[in-house]
Amino acid sequence: MSQDLSRIRAFVQVFEAGGFSAAARQHGRSKALLSKYVTDLEDYLGVRLMNRTTRKLGLTEAGEVYYREASQLLQQLDELDATISDQTAEPRGLIRISAPRNLGETALAPAIFAFLARNPLASVDLRLEDRLVDLVEEGIDVALRISVLADSSLIARKIADIGHVICGSPELIRRHGLPRSGEDLKGMPCILDTNMPSHASWRFSDKGRHYSVPVSGPVRVNSPVAAMQAALAGLGFAVVPLYLAEPMIAAGRLVPVLEATMLEGASLQAVFPHRRHLAGKVRALIDHLVDWFAIQPVR
Template identity: 75%
Template sequence: MTQDLARIRAFVQVYDAGGFSAAARQFGRSKALLSKYVTDLEDYLGVRLMNRTTRKLSLTEAGEAYYREVVQLLQQLDDLDATITNQTSEARGLLRVSAPRNFGETSLTPALFAFLQTHPEVTLDLRLEDRFVDLVDEGVDVALRISAMPDSSLIARKIADTKIVICGSPELIKRVGLPQSGEALRNMPCIVDVNLQGQANWRFVSEDQATAVHVSGPVRVNSPVAAMQAALHGLGFAALPAYLAEKEIADGRLVVVLADRMPAGPSLQAVYPHRRHLAGKVRALIDHLVIWFDTHPVQ
């Protein structure tokens, strides 16, 4: 089996490098050995895989079909090896994490600092900003995002559920009344946060039926903190992340309405690039966050 894999790898390496000499230099193997491996593989399969000339190397039709399949098989084997290795690798080194500012400042930092206490060989570079960073271009190891599924070129793991609440100040409710349904908000002042999924189209559920209600009001913002401040000033009802408004709700400065009509909120996800070898520090952090938010729910 080992010999068979060596022959297959030699075939792939020679083609990827563009020739036997280039592959010998790139992978530190002798040209003669690579040639022998490829010839042995062709003899075993009973078919020519490569057309060789002094200046050019190309794949035969059979070689192209064989190359497509074995490249995937070798990748799967490499990934399996990496998974087993990384399961026992220790978390260490610089860990770059990106997260939304408001969530990072409230709910995330206690989880991250607890992680550092148990992993003293990790140093943290935490970047709190309200934009989708390019993980590869900006060298970010993992991003925490509260959103729908990310770009397909990234890998995501669900960390926890989040919740959106509709809030209004006691003064507002005294002035305009308590909404009895999502539909009632069409005729009541509301704060529109354009960063919220759906923006001015707020979603509600009733008897398993989902509806979208278009709301409007005196203020339009692009920040949940600004939306909460507007709600605290009695300017309208606001759809807010529950973790952000938790203290104001507990203090009675904001009142939650239509709690039984709200759908499930977006999930908190750990997003990282599609890399063959996931660093031990990233794996350890993600595992830690799953456990942390299981015992410290995002309210």
């Protein structure tokens, strides 16, 4: 098998270099050996792959087909070799991470910095911003998002559950009353966070019955922090992540409602571009985050 791969690799190297002499110089192999490997490959296949002249080297029709498939095969094998070596080595090198600002500053930063403390050969570029970044266009290795995966060109791994609560200010409840069921919200002002998959139709479960309630109100935002600020201002009820809402609830500035019936939820996901092999340093970071939040849930 190794001899077969050597012949295939020699054929690809010679064509990509533009000739036997150039390939020999680039790859530190003798011209005679490369010529022998290509001839052996042609003899084995029973077909000529290259047209050789003193001035020019070109591929036959069969050679073009063989080169296209062989070069892809060698690239996949090289990627696999690099990935396996990467998996067994200590994580090293730069990892570019995108994450929402508030969660990044609170729960994520300690977890990521603990990873760096354990892996001193690794480094991170942590970009905290409340927008949906283009991972491929902006060169991001992994995005940590509170959502469901919508883009089929990306793949994701769940890191942790993120608890949510519907809450409103005491002043809002004095003006509009306390909702006793999800249906009561139809006539009450609500804050719509467009980051939520069903931001205009909140889902509930009551005694085994699942149902959705269309909601509306004076504010639409694309940030959970802004949604909570609108709720604090008394503008409506909002679905807010627990890690944001709990300090405000403890201070009496927000009141949780319908806790027993709300079904809407989300999770913290590690999202990355679809690749055949995930870099070992990125996989190690994701594994670390899963273990971290299994012990220290996002609150």
